[in-house]
Amino acid sequence: MFSQFSHLWQSTLNWQPTAEQELQFERLYNLVLEGNQIQNLTRITEPQDFWEKHLWDSLRGVMPFFGQENLQAIDIGTGAGFPGLPCAIAQPTWQITLLDSRQKKTAFVKQVIEKIQLVNGRTLAGRSEEIGRIQVHRQKYDLALIRAVGSAELCAQYALPFLKSGGQAVLYRGQWSDKEQEELTKACETIGAEIVKVETFFTPLTASIRHCIYLAPYFSTSV
Numbered sequence: 001m002f003s004q005f006s007h008l009w010q011s012t013l014n015w016q017p018t019a020e021q022e023l024q025f026e027r028l029y030n031l032v033l034e035g036n037q038i039q040n041l042t043r044i045t046e047p048q049d050f051w052e053k054h055l056w057d058s059l060r061g062v063m064p065f066f067g068q069e070n071l072q073a074i075d076i077g078t079g080a081g082f083p084g085l086p087c088a089i090a091q092p093t094w095q096i097t098l099l100d101s102r103q104k105k106t107a108f109v110k111q112v113i114e115k116i117q118l119v120n121g122r123t124l125a126g127r128s129e130e131i132g133r134i135q136v137h138r139q140k141y142d143l144a145l146i147r148a149v150g151s152a153e154l155c156a157q158y159a160l161p162f163l164k165s166g167g168q169a170v171l172y173r174g175q176w177s178d179k180e181q182e183e184l185t186k187a188c189e190t191i192g193a194e195i196v197k198v199e200t201f202f203t204p205l206t207a208s209i210r211h212c213i214y215l216a217p218y219f220s221t222s223v
C-alpha cells in the first residue's frame with residue numbers, strides 16, 4: 001500500500017523501515033480507517049495523504065534524534081496516535097507515552113498498540129497541565145512531542161514540565177511567522193526554556209511547508 005513511497009524514507013529521512021515496520025504502518029492505517037467509522041479521528045484518509053501527513057510528518061520531527069536509543073518520549077494530545085505511534089513503530093528502543101485528555105482517544109490508541117503489538121507504547125488519559133505536575137511524569141522525558149494542540153506558546157507550556165535535563169520538546173507546526181517566534185521567545189523566558197532551533201522543510205509529496213521548533217529547558221546544556 002505504501003511501498004510506492006518506500007524510496008522516500010531513505011532520501012528524505014535517511015532511514016528505511018523493515019518489512020515488519022512497513023506492515024505495522026499499513027495496519028495502523030487500516031485501524032485508523034476502521035476507528036474513523038466509530039469516532040472522528042482524522043480527515044486524512046487517502047493512502048498518499050496518510051503516508052505524508054501522518055507517517056512521514058510524525059517521523060520528520062524526530063529525525064534529529066534517530067540514532068539515539070532508549071529515549072523516553074511523551075506525545076501530548078496524541079489524538080489518533082500522531083506523532084507518537086509512527087515514532088513507536090520506527091524506534092522500537094524508545095518508550096513512548098501517548099497522552100490525551102479524551103479517554104475515547106486513548107482507548108482507541110490502546111487498542112492499536114495491542115493489535116499491532118507495540119510493546120514500547122503506553123497510553124495515558126488526562127490533561128497535560130495536570131499530568132505534567134505529577135512526580136512520575138515531571139522532568140522524566142527525553143522528548144516531548146506535540147502536534148496540533150494549540151498555539152506554540154501553549155504547546156511550550158504543556159511540554160516543558162515533562163522534560164528532564166538534556167531533553168527537548170518538538171513543536172510540530174505548519175506555517176511559522178516572525179510574530180509567533182517573538183511570542184514563543186517571550187513565553188520561553190517565563191517558562192525557563194530556550195529555542196534550540198527552528199527547522200523549515202517541505203513535505204515530499206505535496207511540498208507543503210512545515211516547521212519544527214525544538215525547545216530545551218534552561219538546565220539543559222545539549223543543543
Ligand SMILES: C[S@@+](CC[C@H](N)C(=O)[O-])C[C@H]1O[C@@H](n2cnc3c(N)ncnc32)[C@H](O)[C@@H]1O
Binds near residue numbers: 099128
Ligand atoms: C487536533 S488534535 C491533534 C491530534 C494529533 N496530535 C495529530 O496531530 O493528529 C488535538 C488533541 O489534543 C488533545 N488535547 C487538547 N488539549 C489537551 C490537554 N490539555 N491535555 C491533553 N490532551 C489535550 C485533544 O483531546 C485532541 O485529541
